[in-house]
Amino acid sequence: MDISAVNALSYEDFVNTFGNVVEKCPVITAAVWSRRPFVSLNALEAAISDFIDELPESGKEGILRCHPDLAGRDLQRGTLTRESRQEQAGAGMDALTSGETERMARLNEVYKKRFGFPFVICARMNDKANILRQLSESCQNERAVERARGIEEVKKICRLRLQSLLLTDGANKL
Amino acid sequence: MDISAVNALSYEDFVNTFGNVVEKCPVITAAVWSRRPFVSLNALEAAISDFIDELPESGKEGILRCHPDLAGRDLQRGTLTRESRQEQAGAGMDALTSGETERMARLNEVYKKRFGFPFVICARMNDKANILRQLSESCQNERAVERARGIEEVKKICRLRLQSLLLTDGANKL
Incomplete structure (x- = not known):
């Protein structure tokens, strides 16, 4: 398209x-x-x-709050949006060891309790180890820093989703 | 709650x-x-x-564009949100005569073509005849007038949905 x-x-x-x-x-x-x-x-x-x-x-915080946890409840229950499911799977979030799942869940909770929004990262531009490392480091940041970092990730995700729709799916759909 | x-x-x-x-x-x-x-x-x-x-x-126009047409495709296909389905049914939008359905569809198209967003009205505060009359009259308005009117209707809908959740459903759910 x-x-x-x-x-x-x-x-x-x-x-x-x-x-x-x-x-x-x-x-x-x-x-x-x-x-x-x-x-x-x-x-x-x-x-x-x-x-x-x-x-x-x-x-901006509202936008972040509309995002699912990485390797979280929505992934486990099959209630992710199509786009999120593909992105999380691409980064290996659907194939974590039980230890990794536990660590991710614990860090997600720490993060959400601290900031009042979830950790958002462009999964398609990161692998499992990288995501866990950045989530862990982000838990130490200030709220304003994390809000701004999360929004920049939202924009990266948006860019890749737009590209996918315009260059592939979109052309078939319309 | x-x-x-x-x-x-x-x-x-x-x-x-x-x-x-x-x-x-x-x-x-x-x-x-x-x-x-x-x-x-x-x-x-x-x-x-x-x-x-x-x-x-x-x-504000984006908010209006997230609303379904009254008695439109989503109602016919069963893809309305639960809240919209109840509200449209309450105003008789699911029980129009074929003549009313046709008139509503025609006016919705005129309205959307003119303004680039759908006609929004708080269905729970209006009946069928009233909705058809206001839709018809609204087609003659200026865009800024309709945008402002639509947003005031969004707020009325919001108030009634909040009340429903806090006073009935919400109390049971939580």
């Missing part, structure tokens, strides 16, 4: 196609439809990024 | 309970968790309302 096809989408088709590029936040996709036409994929990505940057800090 | 029980909820339980008080916008609920503690139901409602008011106009 090229960008002119994207620009021709009704808001309903646009949200149906791109509504989960920011996890469980279709309102962000729905909002940036107002900024059409986009000159490129990068421009669409920039519009999403700008919208997120203009939110109050509570809104 | 009283407000102290609400204030004691983890962000995960808070979003699971109240995540759809603004249709398909759990990020709004997730954001206002940052503003705890709430002194009352009214304070929680005000926090949501304030968050919406502070969004850019594109964000």
Whole structure:
């Protein structure tokens, strides 16, 4: 799907196609439809990024809170979104040893208790060891630092999801 | 559930309970968790309302775009959220004559083409005839007027959903 096809989408088709590029936040996709036409994929990505940057800090924390834990309850129960399931599986989150699962669960709880939002990382750009290390280190950070780091990860995830939709799935779907 | 029980909820339980008080916008609920503690139901409602008011106009349009058409495809396909299904049924949207269905569909299309977002109205505060009349009249309005009217309806819907959760379902669930 090229960008002119994207620009021709009704808001309903646009949200149906791109509504989960920011996890469980279709309102962000729905909002940036107002900024059409986009000159490129990068421009669409920039519009999403700008919208997120203009939110109050509570809104950024809200975005993080819409993300599932890594190797958490949603993965175990099969209630992850399609995108998250693929990303977590790609980073080996569905194939942890029992010791790793326990360590991940413990660190996720420490992190959420400290910050009031979950640890978010672009799983497709990291492997299991790297994720565990960064989660552990992040537990020591300040809240504002973690909020900003998490939002940068949200943007990386968004970029990769947009690319997947525009370069592969999206072309078949529309 | 009283407000102290609400204030004691983890962000995960808070979003699971109240995540759809603004249709398909759990990020709004997730954001206002940052503003705890709430002194009352009214304070929680005000926090949501304030968050919406502070969004850019594109964000408000995004909220409207997350709403289904009245008596539209989602109702026919059974893909409405639980809350929307109950509300639309209460206003008789699931029992239109074929003539009414056709008129509603035609007006919805006119409205969406004109404004780029769907007609939103608090179904629980209106009946079938009233909804059809207001939809028809709204098609003549200016975009900014309709955006503002729609957002006020979103807030009415939110208030009634919050009340339902806090006064009935919510008390049983938690």
